[in-house]
Amino acid sequence: MPRPRNTPSPDSAPAPRILLPAALPAPDKDPFDIDQVFRLLRGATAGLPKAAMFDLRDQGYASPFEQLVAALISARTRDETTIPVCHRLFARARRPEAMAELPEAELVGLLHGATFPEPKARDILALSRQIAAAGAVPDTMEGLQALRGVGPKIAALTLGVGFGKPAISVDIHVHRITNRWGYVAASTPERTMQALLAALPERYWVEINERLVPFGKFVCTGERPRCSSCALQRQCRQVGVTSHR
Numbered sequence: 001m002p003r004p005r006n007t008p009s010p011d012s013a014p015a016p017r018i019l020l021p022a023a024l025p026a027p028d029k030d031p032f033d034i035d036q037v038f039r040l041l042r043g044a045t046a047g048l049p050k051a052a053m054f055d056l057r058d059q060g061y062a063s064p065f066e067q068l069v070a071a072l073i074s075a076r077t078r079d080e081t082t083i084p085v086c087h088r089l090f091a092r093a094r095r096p097e098a099m100a101e102l103p104e105a106e107l108v109g110l111l112h113g114a115t116f117p118e119p120k121a122r123d124i125l126a127l128s129r130q131i132a133a134a135g136a137v138p139d140t141m142e143g144l145q146a147l148r149g150v151g152p153k154i155a156a157l158t159l160g161v162g163f164g165k166p167a168i169s170v171d172i173h174v175h176r177i178t179n180r181w182g183y184v185a186a187s188t189p190e191r192t193m194q195a196l197l198a199a200l201p202e203r204y205w206v207e208i209n210e211r212l213v214p215f216g217k218f219v220c221t222g223e224r225p226r227c228s229s230c231a232l233q234r235q236c237r238q239v240g241v242t243s244h245r
C-alpha cells in the first residue's frame with residue numbers, strides 16, 4: 001500500500017531527541033539555576049556538621065600534606081571517625097619527614113578505627129617518603145595520582161582544599177545528588193566528574209563537595225531523601241527518586 005504523503009519512511013524518520021531531565025519543562029518546577037541552587041545549598045547546610053576535610057581545614061589542618069593524608073584516611077571511613085583519627089595522627093606527625101619516620105606498627109595503631117588501617121599505613125609511609133624526597137606535595141592531579149594510594153577523589157580534595165586550586169572531588173554524595181537534580185546524567189562517579197567538569201562553573205568546583213557531603217548525609221539521603229522539606233525541591237528534577245520523606 002502506498003505511504004501517505006509527508007509520512008517519513010521508517011529509515012528516514014528522525015532519531016528521537018534525548019533531553020536531560022533538567023531541560024524538560026516541568027510545570028511544578030523552576031528553571032534549573034546553578035547560582036540559585038548554591039545559594040539554597042548554603043542555607044540548607046549552614047547548621048549541619050561540616051564534611052571532614054573542610055572541618056579539619058577550619059581547625060588548622062590545612063596544609064596540602066595534612067589534607068592529602070586526611071583524604072586518604074577518609075576513604076570509606078565515616079567523617080565522625082576520620083576527624084579523631086587525624087587528630088591522633090597529627091599530634092604525632094604533621095610533616096612528611098616526621099611521618100616517614102614512624103614505625104609501621106605505630107602508624108597502624110594510630111589509624112585504629114579507620115577502614116583498612118594496614119594498607120593505609122603503608123600508603124601513608126610510602127607517599128610521605130616520596131614527598132620528603134621531592135621536597136613538596138605535588139600540586140597537579142597527575143603528580144598527586146602518581147603517589148601511592150592516591151586516586152582522583154583524594155587528588156581533587158588535596159588540590160581543592162589543600163592548595164585552593166579548582167578541582168572537583170566526586171564522592172558518592174556528589175554523584176547521587178547531581179544526578180537526582182538532573183544536572184548531569186552519568187552512571188558512575190568518574191563519569192559524573194567528567195560531566196561536572198564540562199557543566200559546572202569553576203567557582204563551584206571545590207564548594208560542591210563541601211556542600212553536598214552534609215546535604216547528602218542529612219537531606220538528600222541515599223534511601224528516601226527528605227524531598228518534602230527540601231529547599232531545592234522546585235529546582236530539583238528528582239530523577240530516579242521513587243519514594244521520599
Ligand code: SF4
Nearest residue numbers: 220225227230233236
Ligand atoms: S528534592 Fe529530594 S532528590 Fe531533590 S535535592 Fe531535595 S532531597 Fe534530593
